[in-house]
Amino acid sequence: MIVRDRPNLLKLFFILRGSVIQRIFPQVLFVFGLSAFVVWAHRFDPQIVPSVNSGPFALLGIALSVFLGFRNNACYDRWWEARKDWGQLIFTSRDLARQTLILDEADETSGKAARRRLLNLTIAFAHALVCHLRPGHHATRTLARMPDDLVPGYTASRNPPDFLLREMGRNLAGLRASGTVSDFQWTLLDGTVGKMSATLAACERIRNTPVPFGYTLLLHRTAYLFCFLLPFGFADALGWATPFVTALVAYTFFGLDALGDELEEPFGVLPNDLPIVALAETIEINLREALGEADLPPLPQPKNYMLM
Template identity: 85%
Template sequence: MIVRDRPSLLKLFFILRGSVIQRIFPQVLFVFGLSALVVWAHRIDPGLVPSVNSGPFALLGIALSVFLGFRNNACYDRWWEARKDWGQLIFTARDFARQTLILTELDKVSGDEARHRLLTLTIAFAHALVSHLRPGSHAARTLERLPQDLVAGYKASRNGPDFLLRTIGSELASLRASERISDLQWTMLDGTIARMSAVLAACERIRNTPVPFGYTLLLHRTAYLFCFLLPFGFADALGWATPFVTALVAYTFFGLDALSDELEEPFGVSPNDLPIVALAETIEINMREALGEKDLPELPKPNKYMLM
């Protein structure tokens, strides 16, 4: 995710990191070249490339803008919901660290050991969720934080984060069975784990349920056809200004389309996707601090305005 102060007006036109211009530049350049070719052909032989009434293009442009706005809003809602889910996970993990203090009050030695294992599993869960949402990445970090007796079970599981939540639940059940915590305390702690499980399910729903493909395909086709046909409607009225006007329109429509694609998959690695690695590292630092560790790294900071 791009994290930076608002640039000045002069710098605004030269920023590339975080912009979609790199993705859509070939399409914009093609529209510019096509527009120049249409204007040239119209000037050479108006009969070959006749002037077309620009009225329908204005109406279609308005309709296309509305539909692109709807899709952009739908994709942003997905992005924002995913961010709220991770915010809820950070809150729940901190709440769990506070609630487990009851273990140290009941039995200082064994309570500290049980609390350390529970919070270590919480750290592993946060990193495992990153690997789950970004397949093929962050797996080594998860294994680093995982207790050795759980590595084999974690690797064999089809859903690593859920495996760790079940393990935490099993640890809490053992504490209750040995009467080291009461029914009320077990209910409180188990409810916190249930909230973590709800975050996992919500993130899986976002990842596994994209915006309907037919809706996306319709907008893709309409945007491309509109931009390719636009110079025929303005070649006579705008002359050699047509390539610049159509390129600007193409930049707007293709840019909104590309930005929607990035926001639709909030757990990816595009510049505008969520920094779930940084959020997992934040949870780890919070849990380690709750355990009393002193030599802790700084909270994640952007590297060249990029936070992953």
Template identity: 60%
Template sequence: MIVRPRPPLWQLFFILRGSVVPRIWPHFTVVFLLSGLIVWVHKAMPNVVPVFDGAPFTLLGIALSVFLAFRNNAAYERWWEARKVWGQLIQLCRTLARQTLLLSERPGPEGTVQRRDLLTLAIAFSHALVPHLRDGANSDKANRFLSPPEREFFESRDRSPSAILQLISQRLAVLHVAGTLSDIQFQLLDATIDQMEGVLAGCERIRNTPVPFGYTLLLHRTAYLFCFLLPLGYADMLGWATPFATALIAYTFFGLDALGDELEEPFGNEPNDLPIAAIADMIELNLRAALGETGLPPAPKPVNYLLT
């Protein structure tokens, strides 16, 4: 995710990081060159290249803008829902750290060890969630917080974060049977784990249910056809200004389309996607601090305005 202050006006037109220009410049360059070719042929041989009234293109452009706005709103809603779900995970992990204080208050060091084991598994869950949602993410971070038997169980379940929640539930069940946790305390902690399972299910719902392909395909086709045919409607009216006008319009439509593609997959690796790896690192720092560890590394910061 791009994290930077609003740039001044003189920098606004030269920023590439976080912009969709690297993705779409070949498209609006083709529109620019095609427009120039159409204007040149029209002026040299007016009967070869027909031109049309620009009014229908205006109406089509308005309709296309509305459809693009609907799609981008749907994509942004997915992005924002994903951010809220990860924000809920931060809250739940902090709640778990607070609720497990009842273990460390028990006489002897055993309760402190039991609390550390539970929170360490919560850290492993947050790290395991990142490669579960993002292709190519580091899949070894979770292993650092699992014992060999836990790691073997985790691997046997295809490295699913749900396996780590099952390990947490098993530990809570053992503590409850042993009388370390009362019925109310067990239900309180189990409810928090149940909500963490809900976070996992919410992320999987977003990850595995994209915007309907037919809707996206319709917008892609319409945007390309509109931008490629647009010079025919303005070659006679604008003359040699046509390539610049059509390239600007193509930049807007192709840019909105590309931005919608990025926001549609909030867990991806694009600059405008969510920094879920950084959020998982933040959860780790929060829980290690709750365990009383000192000398922790600093919180994740953006590198060249990019936070991943």
């Protein structure tokens, strides 16, 4: 995710990091070249490339803008919902750290060990969720906070984050069976773990349910056809200004389309995707501090304006 102060007007036109121009530059350049060729051909022989009424293009452009706006709103809703889910996970993790303080009072030795195990599992869950949502991300941070006896089960599981939640539930059940916590305390702690499970399910739903492909395909095709046909409607009216106008229109439509693609997959590694690694590291730092650890790393900071 891009994290930076708003640039001044001059810098605004030259910023590349976080912009979609690098992804759509070949398409915009092609539209510019096609427009220049259409203008030249129209002036060279108007019978081969005749003038076309530009009225229908204006109506189609308005309709396409509305449809692109609807799609981008839908994609942004996915991005914002994913951010809210991770915000809820941060809150739930801190809440669990506070609620498990009762284990320190229940039994000075085994209670503290149980609390440390639960919070380490919570840290491992946050990092495991990153690996689950962002395939290819290395599980080193997850394994570093996980008890050694759970590593074989974790690596064999088809849903590693859910495996860790089941282990947390098993630990809480053991504490209730031993009388370390009361029924009310167990209900409270188990409910907090349940909120983490709800976050996992919500993130999986976003990752596994994309925007309907037919809708995306329709907008892709319409945007490309519109930009490729646009120079034929303005070659006579605008002359050699046509390539610049059509390139600007192509930048807008292709840019909105590309930005929607980025927001549709909020857990990816593109510049405008969510910084879930940084959020997981924030959870780790918060819970390690709750455990009384002093040698803590600094909170994640953007590098070259990017936070991943």
